[in-house]
Amino acid sequence: MKRLLRTYLPSSAIAFTIVILFNAVYNLILGNNYALSGVFVLELTGLIIFIQLISVVCDHIPFQSERAYQITFFAAEYATIIIASFVLNWTVPTISSFLYTSLxxxxxxxxIDRYFSAIHRHEADEINRLILSQDKKEEQTP
Structure with missing residues (x-):
């Protein structure tokens, strides 16, 4: 449950929000003021849940390094998104659509990586601060 609240929920929320915002801006640029549909939102939710399942599977694979995990997960995530964008008719098979989806x-x-790096850095700083304060207390004790 802790992993769900600390990892999967924030990354899902970030991804969902950004895609919805990009989709809204993209449709406004194209003049499609009402293009954001309930079906798209449900499909996007399903895709994000599926990507989180891929993350769960990758979490259980013993990778030799963090870099190997990141490359494998990104490749699986990227392939899933590209395939879903064409299967669900979110994009048409053109170079510009492929580039937009890729970017x-x-x-x-x-x-998402920067978000979790900042969170981990903050947690490490907090742990170091607690250790230093504990060391200072021990030094003051006669």
């Missing part, structure tokens, strides 16, 4: 995928992956 959005990379942007979201980098943003």
């Amino acid at each position: 959005l995928c990379v942007f979201i992956a980098v943003l």
Whole structure:
């Protein structure tokens, strides 16, 4: 449950929000003011849940390094998104659609990675602060 609340829920929320915002801006640029449909939102939710399941599977594979995990997960995530975008008719098979989807995928992956890096850095700083305060207390004790 802790992993769900600390990892899967925040990354899902970030991805969902960014895709919805990008889709809304993209449709406004194209003049499609009402293009964001309930069906798209449900399909996107299903895709994000499926990607989180891929993450769960990758979490159970003993990778030799964090880099190997990240490359494998991103490749699986990217392939899933590209396939889903064409199967669900979110994009048409053109170079510009492929590039747009690819750039959005990379942007979201980098943003989520930066979010978790900042969270882990903050937690490490907090642990170090607690250790230092504990060491100072021990030094003051006669």
